[in-house]
Amino acid sequence: MLRNLKRIWPYLWKYRRGWAVGLSSLILKDVTGALLPLVVRYAIDALTSGKRLQVIAGLALLLIAVSLVKGFFQYWMRLILVGISRDVEYDIRNDLFGRLVTLSPGFFARSQTGDLMARSTNDLNAVRMMLGPGIMYWTETSLTFLLAIGIMVFSDWRLALLALLPAPLVSFNVIFFGQRIHSRFQKIQEMFSDISSRVQENLSGVRMVRAFAQEDAEIRRFEKLNRAYIAQNLRLARLQGTFEPLLEALIGLTFVAVLWAGGRQVLQHRISLGSFVMFNTYMSILVWPMIALGWVVNLMQRGTASLTRILEILDQVPAIATPPDPAPCGEVRGDISFENVTVEYPAGRALGPIDLTIRAGSTVAIVGRTGSGKSTLVNLIPRLLDPNAGVVRLDGIDARRLDLQSLRAQIGMVPQETFLFSATIAENIAFGMETATREAVESAAELAGLASDIEGFPNGFETMVGERGLTLSGGQKQRTAIARALVLNPRILILDDALSSVDTLTEDRILSGLAHVVAGRTVILISHRVSTVRSADEIVVLDKGRIVERGTHEELIARAGYYADLAQKQTLEEELEAI
Numbered sequence: 001m002l003r004n005l006k007r008i009w010p011y012l013w014k015y016r017r018g019w020a021v022g023l024s025s026l027i028l029k030d031v032t033g034a035l036l037p038l039v040v041r042y043a044i045d046a047l048t049s050g051k052r053l054q055v056i057a058g059l060a061l062l063l064i065a066v067s068l069v070k071g072f073f074q075y076w077m078r079l080i081l082v083g084i085s086r087d088v089e090y091d092i093r094n095d096l097f098g099r100l101v102t103l104s105p106g107f108f109a110r111s112q113t114g115d116l117m118a119r120s121t122n123d124l125n126a127v128r129m130m131l132g133p134g135i136m137y138w139t140e141t142s143l144t145f146l147l148a149i150g151i152m153v154f155s156d157w158r159l160a161l162l163a164l165l166p167a168p169l170v171s172f173n174v175i176f177f178g179q180r181i182h183s184r185f186q187k188i189q190e191m192f193s194d195i196s197s198r199v200q201e202n203l204s205g206v207r208m209v210r211a212f213a214q215e216d217a218e219i220r221r222f223e224k225l226n227r228a229y230i231a232q233n234l235r236l237a238r239l240q241g242t243f244e245p246l247l248e249a250l251i252g253l254t255f256v257a258v259l260w261a262g263g264r265q266v267l268q269h270r271i272s273l274g275s276f277v278m279f280n281t282y283m284s285i286l287v288w289p290m291i292a293l294g295w296v297v298n299l300m301q302r303g304t305a306s307l308t309r310i311l312e313i314l315d316q317v318p319a320i321a322t323p324p325d326p327a328p329c330g331e332v333r334g335d336i337s338f339e340n341v342t343v344e345y346p347a348g349r350a351l352g353p354i355d356l357t358i359r360a361g362s363t364v365a366i367v368g369r370t371g372s373g374k375s376t377l378v379n380l381i382p383r384l385l386d387p388n389a390g391v392v393r394l395d396g397i398d399a400r401r402l403d404l405q406s407l408r409a410q411i412g413m414v415p416q417e418t419f420l421f422s423a424t425i426a427e428n429i430a431f432g433m434e435t436a437t438r439e440a441v442e443s444a445a446e447l448a449g450l451a452s453d454i455e456g457f458p459n460g461f462e463t464m465v466g467e468r469g470l471t472l473s474g475g476q477k478q479r480t481a482i483a484r485a486l487v488l489n490p491r492i493l494i495l496d497d498a499l500s501s502v503d504t505l506t507e508d509r510i511l512s513g514l515a516h517v518v519a520g521r522t523v524i525l526i527s528h529r530v531s532t533v534r535s536a537d538e539i540v541v542l543d544k545g546r547i548v549e550r551g552t553h554e555e556l557i558a559r560a561g562y563y564a565d566l567a568q569k570q571t572l573e574e575e576l577e578a579i
């Protein structure tokens with residue numbers, strides 16, 4: 001709890017001026033509010049003792065004035081304090097998003113998307129409710145209690161004692177129910193995460209669900225989850241439903257007691273009618289804080305639970321980040337070397353040990369069966385992954401010593417699986433470089449062999465693609481990804497099976513178009529088409545994470561190993577196709 005407070009403190013401190021003004025308004029509002037019953041007492045006593053009308057009219061005016069001042073401060077209190085909670089929410093939401101986009105694949109493998117979504121929406125809202133209305137009503141009610149009780153004790157301590165008799169009972173109630181409400185709420189929040197995850201998975205995998213005719217089964221499973229969620233919510237509602245009437249009954253009893261004891265004292269002329277009415281007014285002023293107290297306790301408990309869940313994300317340290325003292329990284333030449341590199345996934349070793357040097361400006365092809373570690377190897381270069389042992393060097397410098405942003409800016413990566421954002425095709429191509437000119441985007445599209453496709457799109461380069469737009473074919477997506485990498489004008493270009501969904505003819509056309517662009521740059525080409533890789537300076541064959549063959553096309557054909565086999569099979573296929 002204290003640790004959480006320390007963690008959230010900078011977010012609050014940032015708005016210290018606002019807090020000061022807001023809390024001052026709150027205090028002034030409470031103080032003027034507490035003065036009102038005093039004025040009422042004088043007014044009534046003035047009436048009963050037969051004072052002149054002028055005095056009474058004066059007191060009435062005073063009543064109005066005090067109410068106006070109270071209303072004025074109440075307005076500013078709400079506006080400022082609730083406003084700050086929105087500001088803090090905004091800051092935390094930005095930080096959450098900023099953290100989520102820097103976290104490494106391992107974190108996302110451990111987390112469910114729905115759960116992360118729930119934390120960034122529901123939990124964030126609970127935290128805002130705690131920081132805004134929570135803190136505001138907490139302070140307001142405590143202060144009102146103190147002021148009202150103080151004045152009551154001062155004017156008649158015996159009557160005040162009577163009025164406060166049920167207070168311990170009320171506290172007991174609030175604490176007893178508060179804890180139970182809290183734990184039930186936490187369970188509800190967890191269930192909401194489960195439901196979100198379920199929905200998200202079903203939407204992402206909607207084709208699978210249909211293809212395997214699992215709609216009914218999924219709906220049934222979802223209904224079960226949904227019903228459990230409702231049941232849990234009803235349990236909370238039952239608890240709250242018992243809590244509030246109990247509280248009100250206690251308050252009602254207090255009123256009866258004060259009416260009886262106070263009324264007798266008025267009849268015996270021991271206190272004035274004005275004092276008696278004042279007492280009752282204070283009591284009715286106290287009703288709202290007493291009820292609000294339970295609600296506020298609830299808000300605070302929800303808020304702290306949610307804050308813990310949010311801090312769990314904010315406290316995640318990105319496993320892959322720029323070191324505190326990065327080595328200077330200007331324009332790289334493009335030498336890449338792997339020294340004794342191994343990569344382990346939870347399931348076991350996927351790569352290595354690997355020793356491989358790629359000279360700047362050369363083209364290296366990597367071939368191998370699915371799962372042989374090709375993608376793992378190239379993902380090490382832009383540090384999408386760090387090796388478990390060994391070093392990856394760029395121009396002789398350990399990649400982990402470089403500034404991550406500048407390192408990645410030099411590398412054009414076309415991953416095996418591409419993703420298009422819900423944006424225009426031009427925006428998708430310029431994704432890595434928002435400042436790219438239209439000419440740059442168009443020439444990248446031309447080089448990637450995408451230009452003629454785009455001409456056929458309804459709005460050309462302004463056509464919306466992705467989830468909320470045109471659905472592109474696999475080959476078009478891959479070529480968009482290539483254009484995206486080319487726009488960066490990178491020193492190092494990595495094509496991870498980037499042309500697998502494109503026919504051989506188009507592939508040849510794209511590659512020959514690329515040939516003069518990539519001259520002088522380091523290119524790493526993953527493919528299983530011999531026709532694609534044959535002209536590379538070096539071909540590396542991976543198997544089970546190890547390099548098993550390497551050399552030029554001719555050398556590898558002469559070795560009669562995996563590569564030679566592959567070449568033979570593909571020549572055969574081509575010949576068959578030709579027939």
Ligand code: ADP
Pocket residue numbers: 105345346347350368369370371372373374375376377
């Ligand atoms: P390739 O690109 O040659 O098909 P990969 O590098 O994708 O091979 O995968 C190499 C091995 O590592 C495979 O056995 C694969 O199952 C495993 N692997 C790849 N990515 C992950 C991951 N994110 N988590 C766990 N295992 C992985």
Ligand code: MG
Pocket residue numbers: 374375376416496497
């Ligand atoms: Mg791969």
